[in-house]
Every structure is written in C-alpha cells, then in structure tokens.
Amino acid sequence: MNRKTLVKNIFQKSSYLCIGLDPELTKLPPHLLKEKDPVFEFNKQIIDATHDVCVAYKPNTAFYECDGISGWQSLESTKAYIPSDLFTIADAKRGDIGNTSKMYAKAFFDTLQFDALTIAPYMGSDSVQPFLSYEDKWAIVLGLTSNEGSSDFQKLSLGGSMLYEEVLLKVSHWGTPDNIMFVVGATQAEDFAHIRTLIPNHFLLVPGIGAQGGDLSAVSKHGLIKDAGLLVNSSRGIIYASKGTDFAKEARKEALKINEVMKLHLDKLDK
Amino acid sequence: MNRKTLVKNIFQKSSYLCIGLDPELTKLPPHLLKEKDPVFEFNKQIIDATHDVCVAYKPNTAFYECDGISGWQSLESTKAYIPSDLFTIADAKRGDIGNTSKMYAKAFFDTLQFDALTIAPYMGSDSVQPFLSYEDKWAIVLGLTSNEGSSDFQKLSLGGSMLYEEVLLKVSHWGTPDNIMFVVGATQAEDFAHIRTLIPNHFLLVPGIGAQGGDLSAVSKHGLIKDAGLLVNSSRGIIYASKGTDFAKEARKEALKINEVMKLHLDKLDK
Numbered sequence: 001m002n003r004k005t006l007v008k009n010i011f012q013k014s015s016y017l018c019i020g021l022d023p024e025l026t027k028l029p030p031h032l033l034k035e036k037d038p039v040f041e042f043n044k045q046i047i048d049a050t051h052d053v054c055v056a057y058k059p060n061t062a063f064y065e066c067d068g069i070s071g072w073q074s075l076e077s078t079k080a081y082i083p084s085d086l087f088t089i090a091d092a093k094r095g096d097i098g099n100t101s102k103m104y105a106k107a108f109f110d111t112l113q114f115d116a117l118t119i120a121p122y123m124g125s126d127s128v129q130p131f132l133s134y135e136d137k138w139a140i141v142l143g144l145t146s147n148e149g150s151s152d153f154q155k156l157s158l159g160g161s162m163l164y165e166e167v168l169l170k171v172s173h174w175g176t177p178d179n180i181m182f183v184v185g186a187t188q189a190e191d192f193a194h195i196r197t198l199i200p201n202h203f204l205l206v207p208g209i210g211a212q213g214g215d216l217s218a219v220s221k222h223g224l225i226k227d228a229g230l231l232v233n234s235s236r237g238i239i240y241a242s243k244g245t246d247f248a249k250e251a252r253k254e255a256l257k258i259n260e261v262m263k264l265h266l267d268k269l270d271k
Numbered sequence: 272m273n274r275k276t277l278v279k280n281i282f283q284k285s286s287y288l289c290i291g292l293d294p295e296l297t298k299l300p301p302h303l304l305k306e307k308d309p310v311f312e313f314n315k316q317i318i319d320a321t322h323d324v325c326v327a328y329k330p331n332t333a334f335y336e337c338d339g340i341s342g343w344q345s346l347e348s349t350k351a352y353i354p355s356d357l358f359t360i361a362d363a364k365r366g367d368i369g370n371t372s373k374m375y376a377k378a379f380f381d382t383l384q385f386d387a388l389t390i391a392p393y394m395g396s397d398s399v400q401p402f403l404s405y406e407d408k409w410a411i412v413l414g415l416t417s418n419e420g421s422s423d424f425q426k427l428s429l430g431g432s433m434l435y436e437e438v439l440l441k442v443s444h445w446g447t448p449d450n451i452m453f454v455v456g457a458t459q460a461e462d463f464a465h466i467r468t469l470i471p472n473h474f475l476l477v478p479g480i481g482a483q484g485g486d487l488s489a490v491s492k493h494g495l496i497k498d499a500g501l502l503v504n505s506s507r508g509i510i511y512a513s514k515g516t517d518f519a520k521e522a523r524k525e526a527l528k529i530n531e532v533m534k535l536h537l538d539k540l541d542k
Contacts, residue, residue: 022371062367062374068382072343093367095391096333097418097483100293103333111339120366120391122413124420142393147368149395152441156429163427163434170423212368 001115002136007227009055014263018056020235022063029247039074049248053255056087090114098126105130132175146185146208177201186214192222210237220265272386273407278498280326285534289327291506293334300518310345320519324526327358361385369397376401380408403446412442417456417479448472457485463493481508491536
C-alpha cells in the first residue's frame with residue numbers, strides 16, 4: 001500500500017489506529033479453545049468486529065512462532081483474512097546481513113504479502129536496503145522504543161546527539177518517507193516534538209498506549225503532521241477487553257474510544 | 272548444552288567449527304529438487320556427512336521463513352535431525368519488549384529446543400533477559416557484525432568508546448559467560464585482541480569466514496582462550512562446495528580443511 005492510500009484511509013475513517021494481533025493461548029476466551037485453530041478464530045472475530053474502525057493490523061511474529069508450525073499456519077491464515085484495504089505490518093524486528101535480509105523480505109513481502117515489516121537497525125545499511133527495493137512496501141525501523149530497556153543503548157550520548165537520533169537521521173537517508181517509517185514508543189511522549197524536528201515527514205508507528213501506559217493525546221499533539229504521519233498501535237488494551245463470548249464486541253468498543261480521541265486531533269489539523 | 276559439555280566436544284573433535292545451514296532452493300543440487308522436502312533432504316545429507324567434524328549447527332531462520340509454512344516445517348525437521356551432542360544455534364536475530372521476547376524464548380528454546388538464539392541488542396535489557404532464565408540455554412548477542420553496514424552504528428563513538436564496546440560490556444553484566452555469547456564477525460579480525468580485553472571469558476560466535484572473506488587464523492590467534500571460547504561459522508563455503516550428487520562429501524572435505532587450521536591453533540593453547 002502506498003502512502004497516498006494509507007493517508008486517504010486515515011482521513012476517511014478518522015482514525016490512525018493500528019490493532020496489534022498478539023494472541024496468547026492462555027489469554028484467549030475459553031470458549032474458543034475448542035476451535036480447530038483458536039488463534040485464527042480469535043483474530044478472525046477481532047478483524048470482523050474492528051476492520052471498519054482501524055486502518056492497520058500488526059501481528060507480532062513472536063506470538064505465532066511460539067507454537068511452531070501451527071503458529072505459522074495461524075499467522076498465514078490471519079494475514080490472508082485481513083481485508084486488502086487495511087495496512088498490514090509484520091512486527092518481526094528482523095535485520096541481518098544483506099543476502100539474509102533479502103530472504104526476510106521475500107518471507108514477509110512476497111510469501112506472506114505484508115505491506116510492512118519492523119526492522120532492527122543495529123546491523124546497518126545493508127540489513128535495511130533489501131526491504132526498500134519493493135514497490136509500495138515499507139521498512140519500519142526501530143527508533144526509540146517503548147520499553148524499559150530502551151535507554152540502555154538508544155539514549156547513549158554520541159557527543160552532540162543520542163544514538164536513536166543518529167539512527168533516525170541516517171536511516172531516513174537510505175530511503176524516502178514513502179518507504180521508511182520509524183517506531184517511536186508512546187511512552188516517550190516528551191520526545192515527540194523533538195523527533196518531529198529530525199524527521200518531519202516520516203510516518204511513525206507508535207506502540208505503547210494501553211497496557212504500556214503511553215499517552216495518546218500527547219503523542220497525537222506532538223506527532224501528527226499534515227497528512228497524519230502516525231499509526232498508533234494498541235494490542236492488549238483492545239484484544240483482551242473481555243474474556244467472554246462478547247470479546248470482539250468489547251474490542252470494538254475499546255477501538256471506538258480511541259477513535260474518539262483520534263478524531264478530535266485529526267479535526268484540528270490544518271489540511 | 273552447558274559450557275563444560277561444549278568445551279569437551281571442542282577438544283575431543285579438535286574443532287570449533289559451526290556449520291551454517293542456510294539452504295536456498297535455487298542453489299541446491301538439482302537432483303534434490305524431486306524430493307518431498309528438498310531443503311530438509313539437503314540438510315540431512317550435510318549433517319550425515321559432517322556431524323563428526325563440527326561441534327555446532329546454525330540454521331538461519333530467514334532461509335526457512337521465506338518459504339512460509341513448508342519452510343518452518345523444514346526448520347523443525349532439520350532441528351530434530353541434528354544429533355543431541357551437537358550445539359544448535361537458531362540464527363534468528365530476535366529481540367523485542369520483555370513480554371514478547373518471552374514468546375521468542377518459548378519458540379526457540381521450548382518448541383524447537385535449540386541450545387542458543389542470536390539476539391539484536393538495540394532494545395536493551397528487557398529484550399535479552401527472558402532468554403537468560405533457561406538453564407543451559409544461551410543468548411548470543413550481536414556485538415560487532417561481519418557485514419559492510421556494521422560500521423554505520425556499531426562503530427559510532429560514544430566519547431571514550433564505541434557503541435559495540437558498550438554493548439559487549441553492558442550485556443556481559445546481564446548474565447554470565449555460561450549463558451551469554453557474542454557475535455563478532457571474522458571480517459573484524461584486527462579487533463579481536465582488543466575485544467578479548469573487554470570480554471576475556473565469553474564465547475564468541477564468529478561468522479564471516481569463507482564467502483565473506485574473514486581470516487580464520489587471525490581470528491583464532493587473537494580470539495581463542497584457555498577453554499577455546501570460539502565457535503567459527505562457515506555456511507556457503509561448506510554447504511555449496513559442490514552442486515553435484517557429491518555435495519555432502521565435498522562439504523565434509525571443506526570442513527576438514529578448516530579443522531586442520533583449527534587443530535593447529537587448539538594444540539598451541541596452554542591448557
């Protein structure tokens with residue numbers, strides 16, 4: 001999906017919500033466990049209930065790989081079930097030497113046909129480049145993450161700047177705002193205004209609202225740009241809104257609550 | 272596998288060779304393509320021909336994921352086929368927030384039962400910790416990699432030190448030399464002596480000899496410690512030694528050539 005279509009979807013739906021599809025068997029509504037593929041059945045019902053109130057889905061591969069082959073099957077079924085007007089992100093945090101990254105690009109862009117893949121930057125340019133040669137596909141590179149350990153290396157001082165700033169600036173020159181996005185955690189809300197001075201035009205994928213405690217309004221206020229430029233993700237806060245047979249309905253309600261806030265911020269934009 | 276057993280195997284076999292199982296369909300001997308699972312059949316014959324002349328196998332997950340479910344099936348079959356006295360490394364370069372890394376640990380240590388997993392350090396401590404709570408399992412964290420892009424971030428100056436040095440020092444304190452190893456590329460041979468002053472006791476996993484051009488003797492001279500402390504990997508140089516029906520036999524020959532050099536270096540050690 002190209003940027004123009006993604007932006008059109010955001011303004012049509014008044015939402016820049018991405019829903020994280022990270023199902024854990026032990027947290028699924030018990031009545032689903034009798035299904036042949038409980039994980040896919042869970043995702044299917046979440047997608048049915050929310051696809052008109054979000055713009056993107058982001059399965060994290062860890063939650064599928066932990067079940068081996070059957071998990072990979074659930075991931076393929078889930079990806080295939082997502083309607084084609086939704087932006088799809090494989091949250092896989094891959095990255096390897098050039099000839100290996102090429103194989104990951106094949107895995108996620110050709111075989112599974114995701115629109116985007118999250119990528120760890122530590123190995124440098126040739127670990128990112130193979131993902132940039134696909135038309136209308138995206139490399140979403142880790143910038144400043146939402147977790148406690150993010151300060152261990154990302155905020156180390158390089159003299160005049162911090163490592164994550166150098167990552168944003170350097171990586172942004174390897175591609176364009178039409179094929180690179182960055183991950184910036186919502187728990188880092190105080191840094192968004194500054195980050196927008198470094199990368200004013202790139203889309204940011206923002207995890208960390210909900211279970212991780214990030215502030216949607218602060219992120220929106222400082223992160224939104226003219227054509228939105230934000231995808232804010234919620235996983236656990238939406239998909240585990242209820243453990244009952246009403247789980248999908250409750251998930252939709254949580255999504256709508258987030259969209260109320262998003263609409264207010266989008267309406268304020270000077271288009 | 273614990274360190275004691277790994278070290279015992281190294282000295283018994285006079286080898287610290289790790290073979291990278293990174294099969295690409297287009298590079299396999301053509302006669303294997305008629306098999307039901309050509310990738311597994313290829314790996315099986317390589318393992319049959321080399322398991323007594325190496326101490327570890329390292330499948331890189333990218334080369335399996337690119338084929339989707341059938342690729343994951345080949346990976347599981349391959350792992351299950353490797354004899355239990357060989358050290359097994361899933362070269363997956365994972366790393367995510369704590370609750371997600373826990374799922375990756377489950378995927379590779381419980382479900383697939385690898386001894387070790389390679390991990391990207393960018394997300395910090397909570398992305399590594401979940402891998403350290405398993406007995407006799409290993410986190411192999413990227414330090415200084417073998418690829419061209421390694422200098423983009425890993426060699427950035429933090430004032431008195433470089434990023435990769437800070438990674439080695441900081442990560443080494445999150446666990447012990449009994450559950451953490453580091454990846455250091457063979458193409459960085461000039462840095463090995465210095466790296467040994469920073470982490471004198473940790474095992475290093477060293478990719479980059481063979482196709483990538485690293486120097487085995489230089490790596491061995493500066494990297495070996497009293498109980499070896501090295502696993503040197505070769506992938507393409509061994510597994511693609513021939514494209515004929517003799518491919519496994521030729522792979523063994525390449526492994527034996529490497530072992531000649533390794534034996535010389537091991538014999539020089541002051542045990």
